[in-house]
Amino acid sequence: MTDYVDSNLAVDIDQIGKHATPGCINHPGRETTLRCNRCDGPICPDCARKTPVGYRCVGCVRQQQAIFDTAVWHDYVVAAVISFVLSGLAGALMVRLGWFVIFLAPTVAGIISEIIKRAIGRRRGKYLSYVAVGFMLLAGLFNLTMWGIIYLAIASTTLYARLRSVSI
Ligand SMILES: [Zn+2]
Ligand SMILES: [Zn+2]
Secondary structure: OHHHHHHHHHHHHHHHHHHOOOEOOOOOOOEOOOEOOOOOOEOOOOOEEEEOOEEEEHHHHHHHHHHHOOOOHHHHHHHHHHHHHHHHHHHHHHHHHHHHHHHHHHHHHHHHHHHHHHHOOOOOOOOHHHHHHHHHHHHHOOOOOHHHHHHHHHHHHHHHHHHHOOOO
16 A cells, blocks of 8 residues: 555656656756657757748757768769759750750650769758759850750759659
């Protein structure tokens, strides 16, 4: 009987402890009711980061970014070379087709983005889309005709969107 009462009391004290306003995990002096929705750690407004899925602590946000940033340095080189060479060739061929460029540019950019993704083993990098688009634009400098520029405008925005969709 005594045992029963004691264990009940222990549970109650434990519950009280849990429900007291906790301090921030980084600033123990600051009481906060805000919690990280991933690790459930108490966080003060300064440590809370708003993400598309709710408030998270700085540590959890960094961990998530590390998962989404798996590209190694040569992935950037591969993406740059593929984008420069393929887009340069495609652009040079397509200016001969005139207005067909408008229909073909998104397809070509889609193919280039798919080749890049496969070549780098579908790893993800924060700056991969910028590098690929940058080198696509660089190749376009050799092809500054009217249709060349139109091709470049359509292809670069498509490539950017396609590569971003696998980034964060
Ligand atoms: Zn967290
Ligand atoms: Zn804090």
